[in-house]
Amino acid sequence: xxxxxxxxxxxxxxxxxxxxxxxxxxxxxxxxxxxxxxxxxxxxxxxxxxxxxxxxxxxxxxxxxxxxxxxxxxxxxxxxxxxxxxxxxxxxxxxxxxxxxxxxxxxxxxxxxxxxxxxxxxxxxxxxxxxxxxxxxxxxxxxxxxxxxxxxxxxxxxxxxxxxxxxxxxxxxxxxxxxxxxxxxxxxxxxxxxxxxxxxxxxxxxxxxxxxxxxxxxxxxx
Amino acid sequence: xxxxxxxxxxxxxxxxxxxxxxxxxxxxxxxxxxxxxxxxxxxxxxxxxxxxxxxxxxxxxxxxxxxxxxxxxxxxxxxxxxxxxxxxxxxxxxxxxxxxxxxxxxxxxxxxxxxxxxxxxxxxxxxxxxxxxxxxxxxxxxxxxxxxxxxxxxxxxxxxxxxxxxxxxxxxxxxxxxxxxxxxxxxxxxxxxxxxxxxxxxxxxxxxxxxxxxxxxxxxxxxxxxxxxxxxxxxxxxxxxxxxxxxxx
Numbered sequence: 001x002x003x004x005x006x007x008x009x010x011x012x013x014x015x016x017x018x019x020x021x022x023x024x025x026x027x028x029x030x031x032x033x034x035x036x037x038x039x040x041x042x043x044x045x046x047x048x049x050x051x052x053x054x055x056x057x058x059x060x061x062x063x064x065x066x067x068x069x070x071x072x073x074x075x076x077x078x079x080x081x082x083x084x085x086x087x088x089x090x091x092x093x094x095x096x097x098x099x100x101x102x103x104x105x106x107x108x109x110x111x112x113x114x115x116x117x118x119x120x121x122x123x124x125x126x127x128x129x130x131x132x133x134x135x136x137x138x139x140x141x142x143x144x145x146x147x148x149x150x151x152x153x154x155x156x157x158x159x160x161x162x163x164x165x166x167x168x169x170x171x172x173x174x175x176x177x178x179x180x181x182x183x184x185x186x187x188x189x190x191x192x193x194x195x196x197x198x199x200x201x202x203x204x205x206x207x208x209x210x211x212x213x214x215x216x217x218x219x220x221x222x
Numbered sequence: 223x224x225x226x227x228x229x230x231x232x233x234x235x236x237x238x239x240x241x242x243x244x245x246x247x248x249x250x251x252x253x254x255x256x257x258x259x260x261x262x263x264x265x266x267x268x269x270x271x272x273x274x275x276x277x278x279x280x281x282x283x284x285x286x287x288x289x290x291x292x293x294x295x296x297x298x299x300x301x302x303x304x305x306x307x308x309x310x311x312x313x314x315x316x317x318x319x320x321x322x323x324x325x326x327x328x329x330x331x332x333x334x335x336x337x338x339x340x341x342x343x344x345x346x347x348x349x350x351x352x353x354x355x356x357x358x359x360x361x362x363x364x365x366x367x368x369x370x371x372x373x374x375x376x377x378x379x380x381x382x383x384x385x386x387x388x389x390x391x392x393x394x395x396x397x398x399x400x401x402x403x404x405x406x407x408x409x410x411x412x413x414x415x416x417x418x419x420x421x422x423x424x425x426x427x428x429x430x431x432x433x434x435x436x437x438x439x440x441x442x443x444x445x446x447x448x449x450x451x452x453x454x455x456x457x458x459x460x461x462x463x464x465x466x467x468x469x470x471x
Contacts, residue, residue: 086372093391
């Protein structure tokens with residue numbers, strides 16, 4: 001019963017979040033939550049503060065006012081509870097193989113587990129290759145696999161599909177959706193791409209200005 | 223281009239041919255510009271007398287020892303400058319002061335402080351070697367930190383894991399390249415110091431051998447020792463290049 005209540009509670013609850021930088025208010029009084037097993041898309045034009053918001057949620061950046069509450073079970077026995085998939089693939093290490101990328105973020109990962117993840121993202125055959133030997137889509141899948149290796153229930157994504165061609169994006173959307181459903185993942189995805197938001201989001205929040213967050217219904221739900 | 227054309231032996235062969243051509247043309251007196259054969263004979267003589275091998279070993283040993291000490295010191299400086307921004311500034315100022323100073327410039331000070339000793343020699347060698355290693359790796363570490371800081375924080379890659387997997391492995395190419403620079407600066411410093419210091423204790427190296435050959439007017443022997451220094455330089459360059467190719471593949 002207690003577990004059930006825990007599972008239904010929001011995984012992340014944000015109340016009146018405010019962030020200032022050098023005298024400018026970037027985010028002001030934002031409140032929303034991340035429910036279990038949902039893909040929450042945060043949309044908005046470039047420079048509005050989407051990435052700042054994601055960095056605050058990932059605990060990479062401090063905030064000035066408000067409150068963020070994380071469900072305690074997110075942190076139980078998990079070394080990396082809030083893995084982030086960053087924009088582009090610059091955070092992949094050119095000197096590491098696919099397999100080494102996984103063991104860097106999850107040092108105790110067993111081979112069977114790594115194999116399961118890499119097979120799911122179609123990279124098992126390429127496990128001894130370095131990023132320079134992978135295509136753009138493969139690199140993005142590696143970034144996704146690295147986040148999956150952390151075994152967290154939440155993944156934060158900062159415009160991960162920017163710069164990829166449409167066909168590649170479509171295949172990655174399908175992969176992301178199916179893995180999210182299989183594993184019951186909760187994802188916060190930051191993007192400025194309306195189509196991406198409509199395909200992937202179970203809930204879409206649009207950041208119009210520092211203090212305005214409008215909830216939109218994705219196309220699938222309409 | 224064929225492989226043998228890129229070989230350092232090819233460069234050496236060209237130098238030897240040009241050298242022999244000039245010697246045979248008698249453009250300079252034979253005592254000042256001996257032929258290749260005479261230089262090689264002189265080298266054989268030095269080897270048979272036992273002077274050459276011992277001095278090569280001594281010089282290489284000193285360079286290797288000071289390289290190890292310099293790498294250790296550079297490692298500490300790098301840790302400090304990566305960990306604390308204020309330290310990075312201070313060490314940067316020190317580097318700006320000391321890096322351009324040739325070993326010979328600090329030689330009088332070192333002689334005053336520690337005398338004409340092996341310790342003094344190592345101190346000057348370290349001065350010559352530590353700054354190029356620190357300077358190059360500091361720039362690389364800064365770039366790695368900028369690229370991977372958010373990743374390391376988000377994925378809790380810290381401490382030794384970050385030190386080895388991100389900083390060390392990410393900077394191996396720069397480490398080898400800075401070692402190459404440090405090695406050549408170390409050699410330069412060693413040969414100059416030996417020519418000024420002369421004998422330190424009962425041991426001497428290649429620098430002193432050059433000085434000695436000049437004193438005895440053994441020009442062929444002098445060229446021979448210079449040839450040995452060049453060969454050691456080429457062998458080291460080739461060795462480091464091979465390691466670089468293997469590690470940075």
